[in-house]
Amino acid sequence: MRVTEKLSTAFCKDFNSSFEDVVAQFLVKSRLLPDEESLTSTRFLSRSVLPHVLRLSELFNRLDIKEVEAAPKGPQGLDEYWAKGSNPANLRLAYFLYFMPSNLFRVAAIWNELLRLGYRWKTSGSLRAIDFGSGPATGMAGIAAGEAFSTERSGMPVTGNWALIEQDPAMLKLGTKWVSDFQSEFLDSEYALQWETRPFHRKIAFDQPTLLPPKSPKFHLWVMSYFLNEVSISPKQLATILLETWKRHLEEDGIVILVEPALKEQSRRLLEIRKEILEQLSDDPWLKVLLPCLGHQACGALAKPEDWCHEDVSWWRPSYFKIIDQMAELDRKSLPFSYLVLYRGKSSIEDVLPKLKNSSPDRRRLVSPAHFEKKNWEFYVCGQDGKFKARYRATSKDEEKTAPANRGDILSNPHSEKEDHYLRINKVDTIG
Ligand SMILES: C[S@@+](CC[C@H](N)C(=O)[O-])C[C@H]1O[C@@H](n2cnc3c(N)ncnc32)[C@H](O)[C@@H]1O
Numbered sequence: 486m487r488v489t490e491k492l493s494t495a496f497c498k499d500f501n502s503s504f505e506d507v508v509a510q511f512l513v514k515s516r517l518l519p520d521e522e523s524l525t526s527t528r529f530l531s532r533s534v535l536p537h538v539l540r541l542s543e544l545f546n547r548l549d550i551k552e553v554e555a556a557p558k559g560p561q562g563l564d565e566y567w568a569k570g571s572n573p574a575n576l577r578l579a580y581f582l583y584f585m586p587s588n589l590f591r592v593a594a595i596w597n598e599l600l601r602l603g604y605r606w607k608t609s610g611s612l613r614a615i616d617f618g619s620g621p622a623t624g625m626a627g628i629a630a631g632e633a634f635s636t637e638r639s640g641m642p643v644t645g646n647w648a649l650i651e652q653d654p655a656m657l658k659l660g661t662k663w664v665s666d667f668q669s670e671f672l673d674s675e676y677a678l679q680w681e682t683r684p685f686h687r688k689i690a691f692d693q694p695t696l697l698p699p700k701s702p703k704f705h706l707w708v709m710s711y712f713l714n715e716v717s718i719s720p721k722q723l724a725t726i727l728l729e730t731w732k733r734h735l736e737e738d739g740i741v742i743l744v745e746p747a748l749k750e751q752s753r754r755l756l757e758i759r760k761e762i763l764e765q766l767s768d769d770p771w772l773k774v775l776l777p778c779l780g781h782q783a784c785g786a787l788a789k790p791e792d793w794c795h796e797d798v799s800w801w802r803p804s805y806f807k808i809i810d811q812m813a814e815l816d817r818k819s820l821p822f823s824y825l826v827l828y829r830g831k832s833s834i835e836d837v838l839p840k841l842k843n844s845s846p847d848r849r850r851l852v853s854p855a856h857f858e859k860k861n862w863e864f865y866v867c868g869q870d871g872k873f874k875a876r877y878r879a880t881s882k883d884e885e886k887t888a889p890a891n892r893g894d895i896l897s898n899p900h901s902e903k904e905d906h907y908l909r910i911n912k913v914d915t916i917g
Pocket residue numbers: 565567584585588589617618619620621622623624650651652653656687688689690709710711712715
């Protein structure tokens with residue numbers, strides 16, 4: 486996946502970004518930070534933020550599908566984690582400072598990728614969007630940033646509203662206020678948005694036929710960021726309830742964005758959900774898989790029990806984030822994640838993503854980094870016929886030095902040939 490330079494530098498002070506100032510002012514106003522200087526104070530961060538970042542990190546990483554599915558009331562420790570702990574305010578502060586910006590960036594990167602492939606907004610009128618398990622309105626802010634910091638815009642409406650659904654009232658309140666400042670104080674000079682929020686304090690139940698009450702409207706855009714891995718039902722049940730919900734509450738030409746952790750168990754769970762969705766759609770594919778797969782092929786990663794699929798995007802971190810990273814011995818210079826983008830409508834994938842039009846049916850996406858090995862660049866690709874180890878022979882000294890493509894790139898017409906244990910790529914033209 487390629488991210489525009491504008492987006493990758495948007496949150497870092499070294500590039501004149503006001504993000505950290507807006508964050509600091511907002512947190513002081515919200516009484517979560519004693520003063521603006523505390524945001525870069527090692528003493529404050531190490532005492533009040535670091536222990537919670539470590540705790541949340543451990544909690545999120547520990548989450549395992551088997552544990553999720555076995556637990557009658559959801560995974561131990563993650564369910565309603567906001568209410569627990571000795572200092573819930575600092576726990577929320579830690580999430581806000583560390584996990585919110587990174588998830589925001591992931592969502593923005595996915596929106597950037599859609600725009601890069603030529604996606605344009607089709608429906609008229611104001612926006613109706615929904616952010617499920619919104620936390621601090623991360624999904625909403627991510628779409629706003631993705632649109633603001635792209636080279637071409639989708640033309641989505643600048644007016645409209647977002648329903649924020651969240652079980653934790655304090656996080657919901659924080660998110661509602663934050664996203665208003667995010668638009669007016671941070672994005673305004675780049676992109677003037679007037680999106681409003683409709684906060685819903687609700688614990689979504691998964692034992693109903695759909696996730697929303699029948700009178701809820703239809704939405705143009707759905708975001709679920711780091712939400713589904715907290716849900717304790719099987720991928721098959723999840724697919725059934727999601728499809729029923731989207732059937733009733735997703736507009737024609739609407740888009741669904743699901744973002745999940747890059748960890749093997751959680752990533753495979755998303756691949757299982759994709760598989761179940763496609764199986765249930767086999768008679769009437771009213772939803773289409775746009776990204777990352779660009780089609781409905783059987784998942785190549787799921788074919789092997791030890792495999793999974795994830796993206797990785799690089800960004801310039803906010804300076805306080807770098808300090809937390811150093812103290813926590815974490816290194817979030819790049820952000821891994823798994824994702825799925827679906828589209829409801831009659832248009833073909835090429836009509837929704839017109840930059841694909843010049844590609845051949847043999848187009849393939851790189852799903853790993855590229856390594857140089859004995860005159861060849863080696864990487865894994867995914868295409869309509871599955872996932873393969875691929876080789877491209879460097880034809881010059883320059884080609885030996887720089888990888889011809891990177892994880893997430895789409896090879897538009899690779900002239901590929903199957904050889905013994907791999908796919909020979911003869912041509913590298915990337916889209917976008
Ligand atoms: C890991 S956080 C992700 C927050 C946000 N989407 C982001 O990407 O930063 C998951 C959020 O989902 C909320 N959540 C989990 N299960 C929920 C449910 N059944 N109903 C409503 N909210 C839920 C949690 O309270 C939490 O705020």
